[in-house]
Amino acid sequence: MKNKKKILFIKNLYQNPKFITNDIDILSKEYSVKLLNFKSRKNAFIIFSLMYQFIYLLFNIWKFDLIYIWFADYLSFYPVIFSKLFSKKSIICAGGYEATYIPEINMGVFTNASLSKSVRAFCVRYSLKNCTYILPVDETLIEHTNNYIYSDTPGKAPLKDGIKEFIPGIKTEFRTMYLGYDSELFKKPGNIAKEKSVVSAGLIVNDDEFRRKGFDLLINAAKxxxxxxFVLIGFNDENLDKHKNNVSSNVELHKIVPYSKLIEEYCRAKVYAQFSLFEGMPSSICEAMLCECVPVGSTVNGIPKIIDGCGFIAEKRSMVEIVDTIEKAINAEEALGKKSREHIMKLFSYKNREDALIKLTRSILS
Structure with a gap:
């Protein structure tokens, strides 16, 4: 239809998780959506991506009624500037990286450790302060105290983070909007029996992510x-080679796998483990719970809300607690897995996300 409102949807070219593509699908039902991918590059080469984006926006921003951006980063800087210049509304979805800084695992953007990092932090701060709405996937990305991350370090204070911690006095309106999951896609067939196994998935491209996702703890728990x-999924080639000879015989390490294979592993495993140091709203645990896994995890960000009586939580980064929670989940009745599925379907459904997102965009564009 010619009179459809137009949305410019901006994301990183190399980031295509289900939760981002879901938003494209949702918005496309009601609006004309143009996808503008931002090609992230290392070091000074990022300038070429920024130049391309600047030129595109200069000649095309007037065509759009709303700018919708996944993550605050370099890619959000010019879109927010042009939105203000041309009196357009802009939305930034915050997933977690733009809400923290954890130097021990090189997580987050709020550091001035180098010139390039200072520039990146400036771009994030400007974007978040000047967009119309911020849509964090969990309330803890606004303000949070992480009591888990340093619980194994005597005398170290808890980590305070969240966008308001790093941008004091920010006036941008926050609208927490949980991610939503397709319960028909993530569904255990009746002919698949649960095994005495633990699965965990991440994108393990370096030692920092290996530790952030708690894979180090799971390998130790396996012993x-x-x-x-124990089935650990998501290693790139370098990190798979690095760790494959240092695990016990009951541990399987896998590369990044297609969704069909991932769902198959969820359906087989009795337990899904998410002992992360930091998260926003982790998708893998929600997907696994839809496949009737009993969840175990750390008391970090959105994880306790996701588990919420359907599994077991470790309050401290202690091997005693980690092993204890896993054993409880392995020995739990299978009815707990079915309860996990019902919990995600009720609170974090695709329909819930769709309704909330369409309601917000209609209010903006009416």
């Missing part, structure tokens, strides 16, 4: 639970 299989 104490030799009769339980």
């Amino acid at each position: 104490q639970l030799p009769d339980v299989k």
Whole structure:
């Protein structure tokens, strides 16, 4: 239809998780959506991506009624500037990286450790302060105290983070909007039986992500639970080679796998583990719970809200607690897995996200 409102949807070219493509699908039902990918590059080469984006916006921003951006970063800087110049509304979805800084695992953007990092932090601050709405995927990305991350370091204070911690006095309106999941896509067939196994998935491209996702803890837990299989998914080639010879015989390490294979592993495993140091609203645990996994995880960001009586939570980064929660989940009745599925379907459904997002965009564009 010619009179459809137009949305410019901006994301990183190399980031295509289901939660981002879901938003494209949702918005496309009601609006004309143009996708503008931002090609992230290392070091000074980022300038070429910024130049391309600047030229595109200079000649095309007037065509759009709303600018919708996934993550605050370099890619959000010019879109927010042009939105203000041309009196357009802009939305930034905050997933987590733009809400923290954890130097031990090189997580987050709010650091001035180098010139390039200072520029990046400036771009993020400007974007978040000047967009129309920020849509964090969990309330803890606004303000949060992380009591888990340093719980294994005597005398170290908890980590305070969240966007308001790094941008005091920010006036941009926050609208927490949980991610939504397709319960028909993530569904255990009746002919698949649960195994005595633990699965966990991430994107393990370096040592920092290996530790952030708690894979180090799971490999150690496997040594104490030799009769339980551990399946860790998402290694790139370099990190797979680095770790594959340093695990016990009950541990399987996998590269990044297609969704069909990931769902298959969710459906087989009795337990899904998410002992992360930091998260926003982790999708993998929600997807696994839809496949009737009993969840275990750390008391970090959105994880306790996701688990919420359907599994077991470790309050401290302690091997005693980690092993204990896994054992409880392995020995739990299978009815707990079915309860997990019902919980995600009720609170974090695709329909819930769709309704909330369409309601907001209609109010902006009416």
